[in-house]
Amino acid sequence: MKKIYLLIVALSLIALVLSIIILIQKTTESKEINDFCSAIGSNSKCSTVQQSKYGKIFGIDNPWFGIIGFSVLGVLAGMNYFRKNNIRKILIIAGSIFAGLLALWFLYLQTFVLKAYCIFCVIVDILSLVILFTTIYMIFKEHNKKLKK
Template structure:
């Protein structure tokens, strides 16, 4: 039961991140960010908006969809392999989150509210897998 709760929280965080990635992908940036004079808009239109030519919000849509499905399947039928894949995905996502936080705080000097929720969510998921031990 405790493990199910743990993975349900992780799933919820991934679903929130998926929704926010969807907002950045499907809603106009001006509307999503609240105008072109906002720091959110500055982040989303900076040279760091894409990785390897792919918009970060699109990468987020794919990554968070895959992770949400994987966690859901693990909740329904836990396996060691799925658990290892979830841990690997969270570690990889956290590396990207730390990079994006660095870029926002120290390079662009502007914050995107959606990005912050997504990045903090990844850090929370990392904390959950590190500190919430399964019995």
């Protein structure tokens, strides 16, 4: 079970770094980041996605939610790696579900509404879904362990 928490820490750290890159791109309109994003493909338009009306929730830039959320998720998983706690586990599960659902929403918006992609955003969304599936795997693994006892 410890390896699962370590995996969540690693995935959260990668998503955190990418969320910071997205925030830098969004707030500074960094030409370097935007050029990199656009070079990936014709539909890869970071600034189009970031500057859309969906780029904020309650007036707060979306990357801030990623920065805070992945930081908290990573810390909770790290703490559970060293000393398991059921309250932290529940918070990790809840955070993973929230992040996964939000990721699906953002992927839907990019694909069907904006018809443009931010490669960094897509990677963060995929990482969120991997964290969710890792958490689901953890739940089933613990459940099966209890059934065998």
